[in-house]
Amino acid sequence: MQTPVALIMFNRPTKTKLVFNEIVKARPSKLFIIADGPRPDHPEDIEKCAEARAIVDHVDWECEVLKKYSETNLGCGYGPAKGISWVFDHVEKAIILEDDCVPNLTFFNFCDELLERYRNDQRIMMVAGANTLFDKTPIEYSYFFSKIPACLGGWATWRRAWRHHDMEMKLWPLLRDTDWLLDCCGDPLAAKFWWKTFNMTYEDRGNVDYWDYQWSFACWLQNGLVILPKVNLISNIGCDEDGTHTKSPSYFFSKVPTTEINFPLFHPPHFVQNRELDRIRFERSSIAKEIRQKQKSKLYLIFRKMIPNRLVNSLRSNISRFLLHV
Numbered sequence: 001m002q003t004p005v006a007l008i009m010f011n012r013p014t015k016t017k018l019v020f021n022e023i024v025k026a027r028p029s030k031l032f033i034i035a036d037g038p039r040p041d042h043p044e045d046i047e048k049c050a051e052a053r054a055i056v057d058h059v060d061w062e063c064e065v066l067k068k069y070s071e072t073n074l075g076c077g078y079g080p081a082k083g084i085s086w087v088f089d090h091v092e093k094a095i096i097l098e099d100d101c102v103p104n105l106t107f108f109n110f111c112d113e114l115l116e117r118y119r120n121d122q123r124i125m126m127v128a129g130a131n132t133l134f135d136k137t138p139i140e141y142s143y144f145f146s147k148i149p150a151c152l153g154g155w156a157t158w159r160r161a162w163r164h165h166d167m168e169m170k171l172w173p174l175l176r177d178t179d180w181l182l183d184c185c186g187d188p189l190a191a192k193f194w195w196k197t198f199n200m201t202y203e204d205r206g207n208v209d210y211w212d213y214q215w216s217f218a219c220w221l222q223n224g225l226v227i228l229p230k231v232n233l234i235s236n237i238g239c240d241e242d243g244t245h246t247k248s249p250s251y252f253f254s255k256v257p258t259t260e261i262n263f264p265l266f267h268p269p270h271f272v273q274n275r276e277l278d279r280i281r282f283e284r285s286s287i288a289k290e291i292r293q294k295q296k297s298k299l300y301l302i303f304r305k306m307i308p309n310r311l312v313n314s315l316r317s318n319i320s321r322f323l324l325h326v
Contacts, residue, residue, distance in 0.1 A: 003112045003156070004030035006087045007056065008080050009099035011038070011048035015237055016099040017055050023097070026108040027061045030091065034083030037070040045073075052099070066090065081167055081211040088159040093119060100237050101153025103129060104258035107233040111156040113265060114143070114227055123271055125161045125224030129154035129234040132281055137230045142265040144274040145225040147184065148281060149216045154234035164218040168205040171221060172198055184220045186275065190282055225273060231259040 005028040009016050023031070033056050038045030059065055068086050070079065080098075087094050093115045097103060107129045118124040130152035131137060137144070175181075176199065181191040194216075201213050219226065235258050 001026050001028045001108055001112055003115055004091045004094045006032040006094050006096045008034045009052050010036045011045050012099055013051035016052045018102050019097055019099055020055055022103050025105055030064045032087045033067045035069045036074055036079040037072045039073045076209040077211050088162050093158045095156040098153040102235045103154050104233045106260045110261050115156055123225050125219045126155055126157040127227045131229055131232040141268045143227050143229050146228050146278050147273045148278055149219045149226050153236055164222055165215055167214050169202045169214055169217055172202040229261055231261050232256055233258050
């Protein structure tokens with residue numbers, strides 16, 4: 001495969017091996033390894049980082065390997081961001097994988113074909129591998145166009161798109177007090193969530209442990225589209241005690257199986273956001289569930305303030321008696 005692959009890794013050798021095994025099958029002609037260094041307050045990281053790096057030394061096919069190994073810990077924000085920028089200092093396009101996201105083998109050819117097809121199309125910002133609709137995408141084509149970036153550990157893009165990524169989000173103050181986000185999201189609740197998220201990211205700039213919110217901001221700034229496959233091509237195996245942001249195995253996208261995508265690809269004849277699928281994706285997301293839960297809590301508090309305690313207690317008593325006779 002001619003498209004370069006970049007692997008972002010840290011201190012999880014077992015998971016790294018599973019991801020690297022799929023890269024071995026794809027046999028890219030160029031491989032970038034971005035490895036963060038051990039944390040100063042975690043002495044066990046020294047051995048774990050060394051074990052993970054040893055795994056990717058076993059390249060037994062014709063491949064140019066470039067390594068960016070940090071001796072210090074850069075964290076989950078600037079580490080990957082600087083690493084991806086380093087990749088695009090060398091190449092025009094790349095497939096990017098994290099050490100806890102196992103790709104279906106067809107993911108590589110899917111990205112390879114679409115990176116070439118849309119390499120000069122400024123409307124397209126990235127090719128995603130994850131489909132959070134879990135293979136229940138009611139479309140006839142092999143992929144659809146979305147407005148919602150979905151990195152989730154396995155994706156691909158071009159230098160022309162990544163150059164818009166800005167960890168400090170310097171343009172946010174110009175848009176903060178406008179309706180721009182509502183236009184991007186099409187949903188007041190989603191717009192409110194992203195306003196808070198972007199504002200937090202901007203206020204904490206220089207001290208954040210994420211890079212993907214900034215990438216979403218960059219994609220929306222360019223009014224860009226994201227390509228999502230009809231089926232899920234990425235399985236996230238990192239939602240456990242070793243995870244940084246998500247430690248719960250019950251996370252909605254944890255260890256979702258992948259499905260092969262069929263070739264030849266059936267390309268859409270238009271460049272239009274699928275608003276209905278984007279709406280469904282948002283409604284099923286953990287973001288939407290969090291917002292709904294907060295709404296319910298607020299409504300409950302309002303209800304409790306409006307209804308006297310004696311009436312609430314009476315309702316509870318009557319409901320209890322009713323349940324005893326059901």
